[in-house]
Amino acid sequence: MSIQSIDVLYTAVATAENGRDGRVASDDGKLDVVVNPPKELGGSGAGTNPEQLFAAGYSACFQGALGVVARQRKADISDSRVTAKVGLGKTEAGGFGIEVAIRVSIPNVDRATAEELIEAAHQVCPYSNAMRGNIKVDLGVV
Structure with missing residues (x-):
């Protein structure tokens, strides 16, 4: 399978801090959420x-x-x-x-x-x- 080449029309940028137990935010500030592992995986489930x-x-x-x-x-x-x-x-x-x-x-x-x-x-x-x-x-x- 070859790698698909595209003509990029838009690029989304998001940064995570502390992986699955931290925060994820987009560079434009429209997305800013707390992330936590779900209870099924031993986490608090408090965030997404x-x-x-x-x-x-x-x-x-x-x-x-x-x-x-x-x-x-x-x-x-x-x-x-x-x-x-x-x-x-x-x-x-x-x-x-x-x-x-x-x-x-x-x-x-x-x-x-x-x-x-x-x-x-x-x-x-x-x-x-x-x-x-x-x-x-x-x-x-x-």
């Missing part, structure tokens, strides 16, 4: 965590890609919702990895059309393109 931030970014990005595809196909995706579930666990090699489940509700189209739109969005979404071939991403209609 990297997996929640990733799920938020992926779901928003996927929703945007769905909008692009829907406009091209003149499909009504009003009232649609995208939920990203990001799982964190141990790999066979002893490190840690993630997997993602994307669940999409598109109430104004039939199931077959929803599945087609979701698969097309998966081909457009930058997060999906970055993950493809690297982690398990499971797509589904709800």
